[in-house]
Amino acid sequence: MDILGSLIVGLSSGALYAVFGVLLTLMAALTRVINFSQVAVGVFGAYLSLRFIPVGLPDFAIVVIAVxxxxxxxxxxxxxxxxxxxxxSTTARSAVTVATLLGLMSLSFILFGTRPQANPPLLIGPLISFGTITVTKVGAAMLLFAVGVAILAKAILTWTPLGVRLRAISDRQTAAELMGVNVKGLQLLVWGVVGGLSGLIISIVGNTQASSATSMIVLLIPAAAAALVGAFSSLTLTIVGGLLVGGLQGVLTSFPQITLLRDWVPLIVIVLFLLWNQRKEVWDVAR
Incomplete structure (x- = not known):
């Protein structure tokens, strides 16, 4: 029972959850949409590039097409x-992404089936190995990706004119329009960049996951749990949440008697944080 080794493996998965959690948080903060189709968009774009692109194209070209x-x-x-x-409202806007999620899942099942399809082998193999503990290249890349996106987004939103405009359309969309800000253009920029990053992430991890398109879409659940830890506002806490979920899942695999509980970890985290966020209202009513 190698708990430390299982924890490291779990943290690699947690880094992937953190990346998508960061993208979900950015979408919620900048477009007032909790994009439930975020992972599905990336999966569909990545697998579409494998399904219909002529054989013989270099791996780089396939990834670019997926993005x-x-x-x-x-x-x-x-x-x-x-x-x-x-x-x-945010609820109404987010509801559209639920319909999109279901539509992309159905199309993925029809077009790609349930058989795993390998993406280009971009980052395969271990990065560091010592004893029975191995840190994979893709796990390290996803953690760096999550931290890098968070830092870059924070820098742009804090110190650039583009960031000021993005924050303006998020906080006061009508006022921003009256001031001459191209609201729709900037929102589409956010949608396009985040969607492209989703396709890139799936292209990187798809070869290591060995999963079908429809099964990879369920990455949304742990990613949403990570974003919820950050209350869809804190990128730092979102990264911590992703690593927390992945680490707990990894540790549980070390105990055969309860290893099936690993799939429940994201749902348990979601329920606990929803209850925690509602505590103030409950206490106010009690008083």
Missing amino acids: VASAAISCLLGWIISTWLGES
Whole structure:
């Protein structure tokens, strides 16, 4: 029973959850949408590039096509929401992404089936090995990716004119429009960039996951748990949440009697944090 080794493996998965959690948090903060289709967009774009691109293209070209396809799908969804639901509540805007999630899952099942399809082998193998403990290249890359995106987003939003405009359309969309800010254009930029990053992430990890398109879409659940730890606002806590979920899952695999509980960890985290966030209302009513 190698708990430390299992923990390291779990943290590698947790880094992947953290990346998607960061993207979910950015979408919620900048577009007022909890994008439940975030992972599905990346998966569909990545697998679409494998299904219909001619054989013989270099791996780099396949990844670029996956990124472009994911960005295009995400932009289309963003255009629909910003055009017809521009002034709607976050709940109404997010509901559209649930329908998109279900639609992409159905299309993925029809087009790609249930058989695993290997993505280009971009980051395969161990990065560091000592004893029975191995840190994989893809796990380290996902952690660096999550931290890098968080730092870059924070820097742009804090110190650049683009960041000021993005924060303005998030906080006061109507006021930003009256001041001449291109609200729809900036929102589509966010949708496109986040969608493209999702396609890139799936292209990187798809070869190591050895999963079908439909099964990879369920990465949304632990990613949402990570974003919820950060209350869809704190990128730092979101990264911590992703590592927490992955680490707990890894540790549970060391105990055969309860290893099946690993799949329940994200749901348990979601329920606990929802209850924690509601504590103030309950206490106010009690008083």
